[in-house]
Each structure stands twice: as C-alpha cells, then as structure tokens.
Amino acid sequence: MAKTDTKGEAARSSRAPRRATQTAASRPARRAGSAKTETPYHHGALREALLQAAERVLERDGLAGLTLRAVAREAGVSHAAPTHHFGDLTGLLSELAAVGFRQFNAAMGSACDTATTPLERALARPKAYVAYAQAHPGMYGIMFRTERLDYSRPSLHEAAEASFAGLANAIGAMRQEQISGDALTLNQGAAIARAWSLVHGFTMLLLDGRLEDILERLPEGTTAERLLEAMLTAPVASKLPV
Amino acid sequence: MAKTDTKGEAARSSRAPRRATQTAASRPARRAGSAKTETPYHHGALREALLQAAERVLERDGLAGLTLRAVAREAGVSHAAPTHHFGDLTGLLSELAAVGFRQFNAAMGSACDTATTPLERALARPKAYVAYAQAHPGMYGIMFRTERLDYSRPSLHEAAEASFAGLANAIGAMRQEQISGDALTLNQGAAIARAWSLVHGFTMLLLDGRLEDILERLPEGTTAERLLEAMLTAPVASKLPV
C-alpha cells in the first residue's frame, strides 16, 4: 500500500512540507527549548500565504501549473493543507480571482485620476483594462476564462460586483445620466454591454494571440494599444458600430 | 504491480473496449468462421468515430468531461487508441475545434443568404455568431476558450483562417472597399478588430453568465438577442463607440 502516492511524492526534489531551515533529524523534535525557526505545526497565516503562493505559481507556471498541490508545495505545506481553508480547487481559484478583481479595481480607479481632456477620460479605462490583462494574463485568465469559479462566494461576488459597478458608472458619466442600480433602459444596458464586450473581447483575443493576424498586417510597428485606440476612436463607416 | 490502474479500470461499469454485442467467452475467439459482428480489432474509421464521440461527450458532459479516456470509452475502444490518431489531448481538441470552425463557417454563410435590407445584412452575421455559440457552447468553448489548441495543425489553421477571412470580407463589404489579404490600414484593422471584439466579447460574457446582471435589470423579457441588436443599433452618446 501507499505505493503510488508515497513514491511519487517522495521522488520530488523538495521533500514535502518544510517551511524553514530544518535538518532531517530535527523533524520529530517537540517544542524543545531550542525552538527558533522550527517550522511550527500551525502556520498562523496559511490562508494568506497560500493565496500569495498561488499568485506566484500562476505568474511562474501559468494557468496549467496552478494546481492545489503545486500551491501547497510553493507554500511549504502538505498537499492537503489548502483544503481546510478553501474547501476545494474551486474555492482557491475563486478567492484568487477575488484578489485579482480587487487589484483590477484599484488599477481602474487610479487610471481615471490622471485623465484631463474628455477624450483622455474616455480612453483611460479601456487602456487600463487591457494594460492590466497584459501585465497579469494569468490573473485575467482566472477571473474571466475559468469555468471553475464560484460566484456565490461573498468575496468574489463583491469584488466582481464592484468591478461591474465601476463600469456602469463610467458609462453613466459619459452619457451624462445617473444609472440606477436596479433598473436599466434598453439603451443604457446596450451601452454598458457594448463597452464591456468591446474591451473584454479585445482583451481575450489579444491574450489568445488571435489578433496577431491583424497586427502584423498593420503599418510597421503598430502596437496593440494603438489598435485599441483606433478601435475606439476611428470613424465608423455606417451608423452601426460594426 | 498493475494494481492501481488495473483495479480502477476493471471497476468501471462497462468493461473497456467492446464496440458490438459480444459474450465474455467469445473475446479471445480468433477470426473463426462465425465472425458476424465480432468487434474487429481494426475499427476502420476510428478517427472520425472518435471526433463524433468527442462531440457527443462535449455536449453531454461539458468541457470538464471531455477527456481522452472518456472519448475512448464513448467510442468503445481502449483508452490509448486515440493517441495513434491525434497524438495527444491537444491534438484531439485541435481537430475537434477545426470541426467546430467548419460548422461555424457553414452557419455564417447560410445566415447571410436570407438577408435583404442593409440593416438585416449588417445584423445577420452577429446574430448567427451568437446563435451558434448558444447552440454549441461546448464547441465554442473549445474553439475560443482553450489554451490547449495547436494552431499549427493545418486543418485547424485553415478552418480558423477561413472564419477570419469571412469576417474581414463582411467588414470590407460594409465599408465598400476591397480588403486585401496582406496589408491593412489602421482604420481597416480597427474596424475588423472592433466587430470581432464586440461580438466575441458579448458571446463570452453571455456564455459565462456575466450578462445576467444586465439582462435582469432590463425591461421584462428582454432576450440576449434583443440586447445584442440594441448594442449594434442603439445610438452612441459620443462619437466613440463606447
């Protein structure tokens, strides 16, 4: 018994749970007087440590490398430790997505501050949106690509809701009308959906490399940001935005 | 040895590879004279059968259920059989995505035929786009959500390229200008990217349930299709499409 798992885990380079410097023999050492950095059995702030570890793994190994066990390894705890804090993989991903939405909202907020002209104000959010996704593609993937997300979790629900509210408010300000929380006209909804779809779609296509075909056919050295700008400002041929 | 896997596989309800009716004892029966539907060792058209099985699994169990082994089970062959035809999971998904793009292109083509007025012509493609995604959410997910896709595979590359060409042509027709294959002006590229981003973004948000918040705040009984229509035709507040 215990063959498959034990062997697999033991074959790893870094043994399993070892958070601090510690000799092999000192493992079963109880709280002897010489307790310095003896890797306490109880981490103390494992939840936060796991979230930070998850973000690190995500940036280093991408979405495919972001597994429960990899996160536990990164944090230096046993592979089952995350369970107690997040329930399952969906839980961890959902909380991580919430972190992402909070980062995203902060970036959105500070982007609008520096804008002066109306045109700048109109372009600031979309640019910041795409810039965040490009700077944190893994996070953006977690937030928008994954089906393994539980939006009933309060932290994720709130953070995502705040993001949506920010968008709705920005659209409302641009249309110079108050957008109430509980009811929308068709035109208001259409304006919000249009803005969101446009920027989200552009971001997804860009991250997926689907826009390469267009970008390389454009005048030499046209960046994605420049294309986005043109997308938002270039005159439309018909009365339709398409 | 052979413990974990053997036991696991044997515990399944349907033994493994058994495509036709066949008694247990008749398994090692060679090509005796009584060969009727004896489950030939060589399937004959396994590649196509696997693709169809994959599509069935995708519709039944969603993206999460679409595994190499599940597809093999569905097709009634051993779990390693797909390897020879597709190499690995990426290969199978890529070929399946190619099938999806061909379906998609066909749907796109027939959608434009029935349009008469200019407005109808402008709305036909976007509507067909979203309609396909809603009818085949799994396929659309494979085609656009998955990072495990190998676009260097000729079949996928061609099918996706054709899809892109269709879009570019439609935009060109709407702008009443010829769009050449090898070079684009910034405005042309912007028009294509805008149309694609808009519809793709809308579709993704819709499939992810992200638009529910908007839809339920809209006047009673507003459908997603109606919102899309409004998105594409409602007057924009500023000169910008956002």
Add this chain to the structure above:
DNA sequence: ATCCAATCTTTACGATGTAAAGATAAGCGA
C-alpha cells in the same frame, strides 16, 4: 504466401483532486 507497417490493447507510471483518519497545538474553562 510472406513480411511489414499501421492499428489497437495492455500494462505501467507519475500527477492531480479529494476524502478520511491521525497528529499537533492553541484556546479555554475549571
């Protein structure tokens, strides 16, 4: 007819998510 190469099955292995049980420590009432 015979041999070869393509096709399919068996077997095996490492990895993952998750459940269950054991170990440890911190908090708390007496």
Add this chain to the structure above:
DNA sequence: TCGCTTATCTTTACATCGTAAAGATTGGAT
C-alpha cells in the same frame, strides 16, 4: 495549572487522467 475541545496541519489512500512503451492483430504490398 490541568485537562478538554477544537481548529489546523500531515499522512495515507484512492479514483482518474495523460502519456509512454510494449505486445497483439490485421490489412495490404511484395
């Protein structure tokens, strides 16, 4: 201070997955 309770973390176990390698089978070329 002592002992109990409970939260936290580790061990062990298992089903499943993707993939590699080796064996079985067969269609077809020579």
